[in-house]
Amino acid sequence: MPRVVNRILSLRRHKASGRAYVQVDGRAHYLGKHGTREAAQAYERFVAEWLARDKRPAPVASGASVAEVIAAYMVHAIQYYRALTGEPTGEARNMADALGPVRRLYEATPAVEFGVRKLEAVRAVMVDSGLSREVVNSRVNRIRRAWRWAASQELVPAATVGELGMLAPLAKNRTTAPESRGVGPVSEDRMRAALPFMPAAVAAMVEFQFLTGCRVGEVLSMRAAEIDRSVEPWVYRPGRCKTDHHEDLRARMIPIGPKAAQVLEPFLAAAGEGFVFDPRESAGRRNVSQTYDRRSYRQAIVRACDRAPPHPELDAVPTSKRTEAQRRDLKAWRSRHRWSPLQLRHAAATRIRRLYGLEASQAVLGHAKMDVTQVYAERLDDLAKEIARATG
Structure with missing residues (x-):
């Protein structure tokens, strides 16, 4: 009988807090520390009451902290x-x-x-x-x-x-909180200077973003099965399979020019139908996810930026021997020389807009395909493909 109950309503462990809980209709009910007798008893009591209510949720106490x-x-x-x-x-x-x-x-x-x-x-x-x-x-x-x-x-x-909802947002020039600095493009020289200090997969993702202007999430989640290599240039449709022939042409389409294709080729054979960029390839036996996430991708770029270029004086000083002033100077130096994945997309937008105009930049970056007709969307795709052949 308990095994039947377990299949009906499983006892789970909340990883961050170590507490036991069950989930009913998307809502978690906490039962105490996981693995304790008290939690097991609370679980049995909860399931018995839940079944007695014909699996309807119980009224929630108003005393939740x-x-x-x-x-x-x-x-x-x-x-x-x-x-x-x-x-x-x-x-x-x-x-x-x-x-x-x-x-x-x-x-x-x-x-x-x-x-x-x-x-x-x-x-x-x-x-x-x-x-x-x-x-x-x-x-x-x-x-x-x-x-x-x-x-x-x-x-x-x-x-x-x-x-x-009554708390009004902080208004510009009405708070001591600073304004966000605008995100500009990273130069190709700065980007390429950092590549040797990145894992191979991260360096390839950086180059791919710089050449195609794709979003961070699009390069992180890219699967080989979503890349149509039977056409020229190759076409990557995020979240879709190459055998889906009837998709809405207004959906996101990323043309892959010859340079970007060359970046991908070493990874495609090992990817099979799965993720193109697998962090396990550079992690050895470490237990890591099968995909990079935004944080790990950004951190890898930051670490590379901190080494390219090195501080002309302070990088040679051992960490334990740096004065407080030297630590501040080194931190400021590194902050000035860091760039983010978003700046790669900005770099592509700036480059394409300068060479081909605003509409071309919007077509490549996917900005111009909202609320447009199928015919116009197809023309934008053709324009993006021509630019990819020439620049990416």
Whole structure:
């Protein structure tokens, strides 16, 4: 009988907190520390009551703490925010970053008491940490999103969510939070100087982005099965298989010119039908995911940038012997010489716009294919392919 119950409602372990929980209708119910007798008893009691209610959810107690709401929401976020490939996106991590100061300040506070003044205090902590105005506003909106989900699960009253919405966003020139620096293109010289210090797969992804202007998520999730190599130039359709012949032409299409194809070729044979860029190839026996995520990709680029170019004086000084002033100078030097994956896409946009004009840049980057007719979409695809043949 217990085995039947287990198949009906499985007991799970929350990796971050080590707590036991069961999930019903997308909502997590926490039962204590996983592996303990108390958790096992709570599980048996929960299942018995759930079956007695004919598998209907129980009314939720209004006394959930802020920490419990955050833990429950993060279980949901990790499952919900996934790419077409099934791999987690970076949004769950973004949510964790946003909710971090909420938990630090108010973890034991009843979630129903987390109102606009407490949200304002959390925002002040974010501003004091040096985050830009845009990032602070974005994180506050993510906190509101988590509380809306909590209200939908009856963990907090709907009125609480309405109260959090009363906090106006930080306005430009009305806060001490700095403005975000504009993201410009990285030069080809700076990009190529860092390539020797990257794992082979990361270097190839960087070159592919620079040549094609594809988005970060598109290069990270690229599968060999999504690349049609029977045409010239090759065509990559993210999230689609090369045997799908009837897709909407307004869907994303990335032409792969001869230079970008040459970058991919060493990886395609090993990829089979799977992911083109596999971090396990450069990780040896380390237990890593079968795909890079945004964070690991960006970190690999940052590490390479810190070595190319080296500081003319301070890189030779052992870390333990650097003075505080030298550490600050080295940090500032490295910050000035770093660039991000987004700057690769900007570089492609700038290059193509300079050579072929705005419409061509929009066609290659996929900006011009929203709310257009099939005929116009096909013309944009043809334009993007011609540019790929010439430049990528």
